[in-house]
Amino acid sequence: MENIIEQIRADALAEIENASSAEEIKALSVKYVGRKGLITLFLRNISSLPKEQRPSAGQEANVTKQLVEERIEEALQRIEGLSLNSSDSIDVSLPGRVAIPGILHPISQINQQISNIFKRLGFDIAEGPEIETDYYNFEALNFPKNHPARDMQDTFFVSDDIVLRTHTSPLQIRIMEKTHPPIRVIMPGKVYRCDSDLTHTPMFHQVEGLVVDKNIGFSDLKGVLTTLVHQIFDEEISLRFRPSFFPFTEPSAEVDILCVICRGKGCRVCSQTGWLEVLGSGMVHPAVFENVHYDTSQYSGFAFGMGVERIAMLKYGIDDLRKFFENDFRFLRQF
Numbered sequence: 008m009e010n011i012i013e014q015i016r017a018d019a020l021a022e023i024e025n026a027s028s029a030e031e032i033k034a035l036s037v038k039y040v041g042r043k044g045l046i047t048l049f050l051r052n053i054s055s056l057p058k059e060q061r062p063s064a065g066q067e068a069n070v071t072k073q074l075v076e077e078r079i080e081e082a083l084q085r086i087e088g089l090s091l092n093s094s095d096s097i098d099v100s101l102p103g104r105v106a107i108p109g110i111l112h113p114i115s116q117i118n119q120q121i122s123n124i125f126k127r128l129g130f131d132i133a134e135g136p137e138i139e140t141d142y143y144n145f146e147a148l149n150f151p152k153n154h155p156a157r158d159m160q161d162t163f164f165v166s167d168d169i170v171l172r173t174h175t176s177p178l179q180i181r182i183m184e185k186t187h188p189p190i191r192v193i194m195p196g197k198v199y200r201c202d203s204d205l206t207h208t209p210m211f212h213q214v215e216g217l218v219v220d221k222n223i224g225f226s227d228l229k230g231v232l233t234t235l236v237h238q239i240f241d242e243e244i245s246l247r248f249r250p251s252f253f254p255f256t257e258p259s260a261e262v263d264i265l266c267v268i269c270r271g272k273g274c275r276v277c278s279q280t281g282w283l284e285v286l287g288s289g290m291v292h293p294a295v296f297e298n299v300h301y302d303t304s305q306y307s308g309f310a311f312g313m314g315v316e317r318i319a320m321l322k323y324g325i326d327d328l329r330k331f332f333e334n335d336f337r338f339l340r341q342f
Contacts, residue, residue, distance in 0.1 A: 015045050016071040023078045032082045039075050046072045113342040114212055114331055117319045118195055121214050124238050131192045135178040141168045143177035148255040149294045161201040171199035175215035176255060179310060183299040188306050189220035208328055212315035219308035228288055228309035236264055239318060256289025256310055267321050283321055286313035
């Protein structure tokens with residue numbers, strides 16, 4: 008039996024030494040130390056030997072198995088090293104592979120730009136829950152139960168009293184409940200409405216703004232929003248305040264800017280009016296202040312809100328809002 012295992016060892020080491028490819032080495036591994044390999048079968052048959060021969064035969068077989076496995080591993084490393092150093096494996100004349108860095112999504116870029124503008128104006132930035140109670144999303148903002156103004160919002164209801172927030176305005180209430188004036192804060196975030204077409208998506212981004220202090224007037228609102236528009240677009244862009252209605256502000260105004268495409272001459276984008284709507288604004292309604300127990304004889308304030316996608320569409324001349332969410336790299340890398 009000792010002669011048999013010695014012969015197996017000699018044959019294995021010779022074949023491993025002469026092997027010239029990884030495939031041959033792997034085949035030899037199967038032949039000698041695989042589940043049905045010669046050394047494996049030898050070890051299984053040791054029990055058939057006379058009792059006095061089993062210890063020495065088993066010891067010799069295990070030593071042989073360990074030696075063959077080590078030589079197989081060394082041979083594989085040697086062959087892989089030769090392959091890496093082969094002149095055929097690397098063509099130094101090929102151009103290098105350039106790693107293309109990632110870029111911020113255009114919506115993230117506009118969000119960042121808006122936030123930076125307001126930080127320079129001394130505003131704080133706040134965030135809040137995207138799943139809201141009916142109270143914060145509607146009632147505290149002067150949308151009474153069953154009031155027709157609720158029809159302005161195409162709402163996703165989680166339950167009778169829980170909704171996906173339709174605007175970032177609920178944060179106004181949350182902040183005023185915990186903070187004493189003066190307040191200067193913007194509230195960027197995702198909002199949800201049951202609507203989808205060229206200019207609407209079920210999920211989009213808003214930036215809400217709130218200022219509360221003593222002696223705040225409509226002129227302060229106009230000054231802040233004029234600065235915002237001029238820094239987002241350019242100082243040649245005119246803007247106008249058009250009377251409107253929002254339940255949580257009074258008086259309320261839509262803000263239009265001179266069409267960035269035709270510069271007021273009239274085109275398809277502005278429906279030949281020369282103007283484009285960009286955001287809503289107004290002085291905070293006294294009823295909202297009463298809901299957070301602010302003294303309306305001492306404090307006044309203004310609020311405004313804008314759709315980030317709307318700003319991005321106007322800034323970049325994009326005609327379909329859905330392009331922002333299709334993840335087409337050819338589109339996104341332009342920004």
